[in-house]
């Protein structure tokens with residue numbers, strides 16, 4: 352049986368993905384030189400992302416997944432507004448894509464192959480551009496905000512409070528993309544630690560990642576008066592109040608941010624499902640939100656907070672108030688979050704929300720599913 356046109360095209364692109372994406376971007380930058388500065392200096396990761404996206408579209412368009420892919424492209428289009436992408440840029444991208452593919456398939460592809468190429472190029476740019484233009488009618492490409500406060504909570508953790516020029520409409524538990532003046536052109540996701548505020552107040556907890564290009568600059572270099580750009584909100588981490596089940600929350604380090612926002616939001620309701628929060632870090636002194644969370648739990652009996660530390664002793668640069676660890680109903684548990692949470696049973700009847708570093712999310716989700724928590728009950732942000 353002969354290969355389908357999609358498979359033939361995929362085989363041609365797979366012959367040398369790196370060359371293909373290099374040629375595509377070179378053509379795009381020749382057609383629209385101003386787009387070069389929308390991308391990072393090192394394009395390796397970007398090229399890989401583009402290739403993976405094209406492959407996903409090629410295999411999914413024309414199948415049952417098409418509607419999901421179109422929704423994904425629309426979201427991508429709305430996201431790209433923050434870079435200043437215009438309709439002319441989408442047209443240049445379409446040309447660059449078609450020309451680069453044509454170089455591989457030859458000037459006269461057979462009709463079936465031509466249909467696949469036209470559909471790929473047409474749907475991609477048109478959907479992204481259309482969604483971006485529709486959203487531009489009622490939402491700015493990004494919001495601007497001024498830093499009001501910057502506190503170093505620990506050696507590698509900072510709290511940043513900002514005043515946005517206008518309220519940023521996000522749901523508790525969602526994350527936003529952020530660009531700071533110390534790293535122009537580089538957007539990173541951060542999760543607000545408070546629910547959306549009608550007056551535009553924002554608060555983030557940022558951990559400096561070793562060797563990171565942006566987070567260490569936020570932690571060490573942020574100054575009062577800095578202007579940040581805040582992009583569109585994303586994510587669907589939420590407490591499903593209709594589900595009727597209780598909630599297990601598991602937060603590692605600065606992963607507490609979206610769960611803190613959800614808990615603060617829940618305080619506005621008279622009735623809530625029970626929430627069992629395991630809040631973990633390497634050392635007790637890094638559990639910077641513990642005092643606040645315990646305070647909340649004292650007036651909101653639906654909330655239980657269990658502190659977890661991999662090492663119960665603080666190193667010399669951290670100091671935990673011994674009174675603090677005596678302040679809650681639950682004593683400090685030692686171990687990784689996965690071990691400690693798992694030691695309580697399978698939690699199979701709970702909605703489970705996990706938030707933290709990619710490593711922490713991976714190991715916690717793996718552990719929970721292994722001990723019997725249904726994978727469908729576990730929610731976490733992409734990492």
Ligand SMILES: Cc1cc2nc3c(=O)[nH]c(=O)nc-3n(C[C@H](O)[C@H](O)[C@H](O)COP(=O)(O)OP(=O)(O)OC[C@H]3O[C@@H](n4cnc5c(N)ncnc54)[C@H](O)[C@@H]3O)c2cc1C
Nearest residue numbers: 526539540541542556557558560563564565566608708732
């Ligand atoms: C949905 C979502 C929400 C997020 N919310 C927050 C938040 O509220 N507060 C916060 O501080 N960070 C948050 N992050 C992480 C943040 O977006 C950045 O990825 C992180 O700050 C690293 O950026 P960087 O530029 O310093 O590192 P990069 O230069 O991008 O990466 C440097 C190295 O660090 C690794 N790395 C990237 N991110 C992490 C990480 N989180 N943990 C460990 N290693 C990592 C990379 O793989 C790479 O090897 C969130 C990420 C996602 C996906």
